[in-house]
Amino acid sequence: xxxxxxxxxxxxxxxxxxxxxxxxxxxxxxxxxxxxxxxxxxxxxxxxxxxxxxxxxxxxxxxxxxxxxxxxxxxxxxxxxxxxxxxxxxxxxxxxxxxxxxxxxxxxxxxxxxxxxxxxxxxxxxxxxxxxxxxxxxxxxxxxxxxxxxxxxxx
Numbered sequence: 001x002x003x004x005x006x007x008x009x010x011x012x013x014x015x016x017x018x019x020x021x022x023x024x025x026x027x028x029x030x031x032x033x034x035x036x037x038x039x040x041x042x043x044x045x046x047x048x049x050x051x052x053x054x055x056x057x058x059x060x061x062x063x064x065x066x067x068x069x070x071x072x073x074x075x076x077x078x079x080x081x082x083x084x085x086x087x088x089x090x091x092x093x094x095x096x097x098x099x100x101x102x103x104x105x106x107x108x109x110x111x112x113x114x115x116x117x118x119x120x121x122x123x124x125x126x127x128x129x130x131x132x133x134x135x136x137x138x139x140x141x142x143x144x145x146x147x148x149x150x151x152x153x154x155x
Contacts, residue, residue, distance in 0.1 A: 050138060050145040051111065051121055058106035058125055058134070063094035071141060075149040082151075097152070101127045106134070119145055124155075131155045 050069045057065035067087045076082045076090050078097060085093065103125060110122040119138040124131055137149035 050147070051108070051119070051136075054121075054136065054147060055106060055108065055123075058123070059103055061098035061103045063091045063098055066094060066147075067091050069147050071139060071146040071148045074147055075151075077151045079152065079154055101125075101130070101132075104128060118148075125152065 054066060054069050057063075057069070067090055070087050070090060073084050073086055074090060075084050076093060078093075082093075105126045106123055108121050108123045111119070112121075113119050117140060121136040121138070123134045123136070125134050126132075132152045132154050135149070135151045135153075136147055138145040139148040140146075
């Protein structure tokens with residue numbers, strides 16, 4: 001009987017030893033690697049900026065995606081004609097523009113920051129028939145940059 005109890009105590013010690021495996025170097029290395037991998041993928045998924053998303057929206061010709069990154073009221077001009085629009089007002093206007101001028105490409109040719117902290121980007125929006133110089137002004141609102149002005153001028 002004593003051997004049987006002794007054996008069960010050994011089993012309990014073995015179970016406890018395995019349960020406290022977090023002290024082992026192998027566990028610590030695996031844990032650190034897991035944390036690193038999770039952080040890497042979390043940070044890399046957030047690494048895209050407003051500028052990147054706007055680039056994707058232009059390349060897709062998607063007004064719906066583009067206005068997601070607009071300020072509540074944004075100046076929109078096409079060939080010097082336009083005004084300040086809410087997102088709801090800007091979307092159909094941009095949808096018509098993209099429908100009449102489907103993109104073949106969009107790429108930034110210049111990016112900069114003003115002393116006041118505003119970001120500006122200049123890009124070329126190309127269609128089959130023509131191209132437009134696009135000037136974007138981005139403003140920081142609630143910790144994130146949003147498009148405050150977008151001007152399309154036919155080259």
